[in-house]
Ligand code: C2O
């Protein structure tokens with residue numbers, strides 16, 4: 001997709017050529033508060049963006065930068081009015097919240113010059129990219145304030161929607177919450193041949209929930225209960241915009257959805273009888289399209305969804321919503337709206353849904369040279385460690401450090417928990433059968449197949465039949481995955497992508513030798 005098409009959709013065309021792709025979101029926000037004919041009604045900040053949201057602010061679309069243009073990017077601090085015209089501090093990789101969408105064709109070389117303009121160390125992890133550990137933002141890699149780092153790696157993998165975000169020791173959650181994150185779209189010939197909706201018919205959607213202070217600043221301060229449940233925001237943002245809308249035509253659209261929240265799981269559905277066709281998950285296309293009514297999407301996971309808006313009439317609002325769901329502890333109690341599509345024009349769209357999308361060979365569990373089991377119920381180590389531990393009342397801190405564990409061990413930066421042989425097949429079993437919290441488990445440096453889920457929802461779900469890098473375990477579930485270990489030697493991590501869990505110890509190092 002070309003950058004210009006994204007900009008037209010967002011109405012940013014004039015602005016970005018002058019900005020050269022930086023400062024896009026700050027500018028977008030300014031444009032929108034000046035240009036929007038109807039201002040959001042004044043309301044309590046704790047409910048703005050939920051059911052009460054007005055859905056009259058234009059959705060922002062991140063600018064696109066091809067990796068072959070050797071992009072430079074920075075982690076910046078900016079002041080942006082995300083709600084009610086109150087400017088607050090956010091982090092981002094441009095001039096506002098979030099960052100550009102990097103694009104690459106499989107086979108290309110990526111080169112980036114990165115500068116850290118925060119007041120604290122950070123680093124960059126490329127979630128879902130299969131790249132050498134020294135390029136992949138292991139927590140021990142730290143880029144100090146004002147420091148720079150040149151990333152260079154080859155993109156040799158399936159087309160898919162990947163993403164990048166900080167992974168610095170002890171500050172991943174807060175830096176992601178404050179706005180650091182962006183998309184990384186890889187295309188390949190197999191995907192191109194399908195001629196899926198593109199240009200302004202392909203819409204990237206980064207879903208995040210945020211909590212705001214009364215001054216409009218982003219507020220991140222989990223209590224110890226919130227370290228257990230995850231930290232939830234009262235406002236749901238899409239691409240950094242609270243209660244957005246996007247006009248659409250009566251044709252097919254391709255929604256590229258990332259759950260970029262620290263802890264919130266969405267049970268995605270569409271209103272007005274609009275149907276979702278799932279065509280891809282974390283690491284690219286499924287074998288065949290799947291019609292779905294609802295889709296649970298946990299932090300770190302992606303969904304590639306086609307929607308045919310010709311099935312709903314002109315003048316209709318279609319809401320992307322989250323429906324209530326069961327079995328996820330404190331999550332899923334209520335429904336809320338996320339984004340409003342407004343069908344405002346008629347087009348003739350020649351697109352027809354292909355019946356086959358991608359060749360996905362059946363996973364062969366007998367090829368595993370080794371099985372490793374990871375106890376993630378947190379009934380032992382992590383929870384035990386907590387007992388009698390002095391905890392701060394309502395601020396994160398060292399007290400948070402050991403509340404979660406994997407195999408009874410909380411994360412230690414220098415401890416190697418597992419040693420893997422390079423380029424062999426392994427089966428990993430995540431065991432949450434004694435647990436009562438949901439855990440989206442993520443492995444760096446690999447794509448895996450899901451072999452089975454026992455307990456809880458039982459069985460491999462819609463969207464789990466293709467290649468994945470993150471898998472949700474609801475309480476009582478045990479999930480087996482199969483993958484080829486990285487061929488690059490060095491240290492990677494595996495962790496829970498509930499970032500409060502990750503930050504409080506639910507991560508381990510594995511070294512490939
Ligand atoms: Cu999104 Cu350690 O990853």
Ligand code: CU
Pocket residue numbers: 125126127128442443444445
């Ligand atoms: Cu990752």
Ligand code: CU
Pocket residue numbers: 437438439440496497498501502506
């Ligand atoms: Cu978890």
